[in-house]
Amino acid sequence: MTVEGRGSGPGTDVLIRKVDSHLATLRTGLHGPELELAEKLARCLRELVVATAHSSAADRGLVRAAVHYFVLRRESRGKLLPVRSLAAAQRVVNKAVRQLGRPDLLVETPRERPAPEPATTIPARHV
Template sequence: MAGVERGFQHDTDVLVRLIDSQLAILRTRCRGAELVLAEQLAAALRDLVVATTRASAVDRARVRAGVHRFVLREGRNGRRGGRPLSADQRMVNEIALHLHRPDLVVTDAPAAPVDQGLLHTV
């Protein structure tokens, strides 16, 4: 039986598509700071996928596991109430630091700007 040989680029493309698909779902469910965090996590994961395209198998596996964790958000049996995005933030940050990429660490989402007009009406 002949195996199908796929290149690194194919694996990278598949992971990026998974991230983008999950982000599209999160865009319909999240608002405000949670949506900003989801966007930041997706961007960091995309960069990690691309950065490890030709890295060691161990590093690629670590990033691949991170992508799958980000994508599999739902609770058991598809019920709502899965992990909070902050748990994925810790995971992405651990991977980024392990791969010596502190530039990809996701910090807390910036607070929404305060409407100064509301402060003066009180």
């Protein structure tokens, strides 16, 4: 994804590169619904970064914090660093989305989607 030419500034480019780099790493180890969730989170974060590029410092800081939560690992003293769960990142990203007034960007998982409406029957036509 090319981020240059958007006129968003170097801070925007850095955040988008962090998201893209982390997503590339996740693609090597995730499959199925987990990978789908990671891609949805990355898409949402990219959109938020671009949308808030010229917003208040508070809004940009909120988005930056969400990006860092998605990208950064927890600190650990061992060789293996536990990765934050995608569900935890989803909660943080969705909280930022709500605070920024962008419910159109909420990241849902399949179990959060409303159940399909039961099919209604159409009464038979009497001829």
